[in-house]
Structures are given as C-alpha cells and as structure tokens.
Amino acid sequence: EAQVTQNPRYLITVTGKKLTVTCSQNMNHEYMSWYRQDPGLGLRQIYYSMNVEVTDKGDVPEGYKVSRKEKRNFPLILESPSPNQTSLYFCASRSQTGDNEQFFGPGTRLTVL
Amino acid sequence: TQLLEQSPQFLSIQEGENLTVYCNSSSVFSSLQWYRQEPGEGPVLLVTVVTGGEVKKLKRLTFQFGDARKDSSLHITAAQTGDTGLYLCAGEKRALYSGGGADGLTFGKGTHLIIQP
Numbered sequence: 001e002a003q004v005t006q007n008p009r010y011l012i013t014v015t016g017k018k019l020t021v022t023c024s025q026n027m028n029h030e031y032m033s034w035y036r037q038d039p040g041l042g043l044r045q046i047y048y049s050m051n052v053e054v055t056d057k058g059d060v061p062e063g064y065k066v067s068r069k070e071k072r073n074f075p076l077i078l079e080s081p082s083p084n085q086t087s088l089y090f091c092a093s094r095s096q097t098g099d100n101e102q103f104f105g106p107g108t109r110l111t112v113l
Numbered sequence: 114t115q116l117l118e119q120s121p122q123f124l125s126i127q128e129g130e131n132l133t134v135y136c137n138s139s140s141v142f143s144s145l146q147w148y149r150q151e152p153g154e155g156p157v158l159l160v161t162v163v164t165g166g167e168v169k170k171l172k173r174l175t176f177q178f179g180d181a182r183k184d185s186s187l188h189i190t191a192a193q194t195g196d197t198g199l200y201l202c203a204g205e206k207r208a209l210y211s212g213g214g215a216d217g218l219t220f221g222k223g224t225h226l227i228i229q230p
Binding site: 004033035040041042043044045059090092100101102103104105106107 | 144146153154155156157158161201203205218219220221222223
C-alpha cells in the first residue's frame with residue numbers, strides 16, 4: 001500500500017531535549033516536505049527536499065533541521081525544542097512528474113512542556 | 114505572509130443545501146490544489162487545477178480555477194453529512210530555474226465545513 005508513515009504519532013517532551021520525528025515513504029517520490037498545523041494559522045511549510053541531499057527552507061524553518069540521506073526518509077530534527085514548537089506535524093511526499101499529487105502522513109502531535 | 118485567503122473560515126449548513134468556498138490570492142500560481150482533512154488525519158488531495166478558467170467536477174463537487182490563476186472556488190451541490198471536514202486550498206509556484214521542479218505549496222488557512230443532518 002502506497003503510504004507516508006510518521007513516528008511517533010504522539011510525543012510529549014520537555015524544553016531542550018533533542019528529538020527526531022521520522023518520515024518514510026514507499027512511493028519512490030523525489031519531493032518530500034514537513035509542515036506544522038496550528039489553529040488559526042493553517043498548514044505552514046517548515047522544510048522541503050526536492051531529492052536526496054537537496055533540502056531547502058520553507059516558511060517557518062527556525063528551530064528545525066532536516067536531512068535527506070536516502071530517498072525514502074526525511075526526518076525532522078528539533079535540536080532544542082521549545083514550547084512554541086508544540087504543534088501537529090505532517091510529513092508529505094509527491095512525485096515531480098504526473099499530477100503532483102501530494103500524499104500526507106497521519107501526523108505527529110508534539111507537546112513541548 | 115498569508116498568500117492564500119480562504120473564505121469563509123467556518124460554515125455550518127443543513128444537509129441538502131449548496132455552498133461555495135473561495136480561495137483568493139494576489140499571486141499567480143502554476144497550479145492550485147484542493148484538499149480535505151478529517152480530524153486525526155492528514156489532508157487528502159481532491160483535485161488539482163492547472164489551466165486558467167479550468168473547471169473540474171468530482172461528483173457533487175465543482176472546482177474552478179480563475180482565468181488569471183490567482184483564485185479558485187469549490188462548490189458543493191446538495192451537501193451531505195459526509196462532506197463535513199476541513200477544506201484546504203494550496204497554491205504551487207513552479208520554480209523557473211529548475212526546468213519544472215516545484216518550490217513548495219502554500220496553503221490557505223482552511224474552511225471548516227459542518228453539514229448538519
């Protein structure tokens with residue numbers, strides 16, 4: 001089954017404790033991205049990657065890092081989480097050809113205390 | 114900066130009524146996508162419109178892309194309770210230098226739609 005998976009789905013952590021949210025897709029998509037979704041602000045792009053070893057900042061990259069060492073994986077790293085990073089995070093992937101349909105993961109709800 | 118403005122932000126109507134949701138921008142997009150998101154899940158693509166003036170139909174849903182590719186609308190005929198959800202529009206600006214690669218989607222804040230039985 002074609003899908004985007006994220007782990008963990010839920011995470012409660014404390015300020016300053018480094019964490020990684022993993023994202024994996026099995027569709028051989030070149031393009032992957034991370035979004036955060038907040039009430040009243042909608043979906044905002046954090047980082048995106050157009051292919052392996054190619055990443056770029058989205059609209060709200062501060063406080064986040066990403067890496068794209070393999071095509072299927074695109075982890076999101078919070079080196080020193082802060083409470084304002086409490087949010088719902090979505091990973092997404094899509095092909096660069098065809099109709100560019102973007103597939104979203106199920107979301108990771110992060111709470112930083 | 115919010116490039117895509119969706120309206121209304123919230124809409125609650127009775128089953129069987131018609132409705133229209135709007136997505137407006139001052140920017141030109143190479144394509145525009147509509148998504149539907151249910152609680153606890155990620156957004157799911159409904160349609161992509163690419164050509165100015167394009168109209169696409171998906172059963173009772175009609176999507177239109179503005180002639181200038183700056184705005185779009187979603188019209189639902191005879192709404193059903195199963196249409197309840199968050200509807201998001203997203204504009205894509207295709208990077209000119211890469212021969213076609215996209216530089217990301219910009220999402221509107223969404224329209225929360227509730228269809229009452």
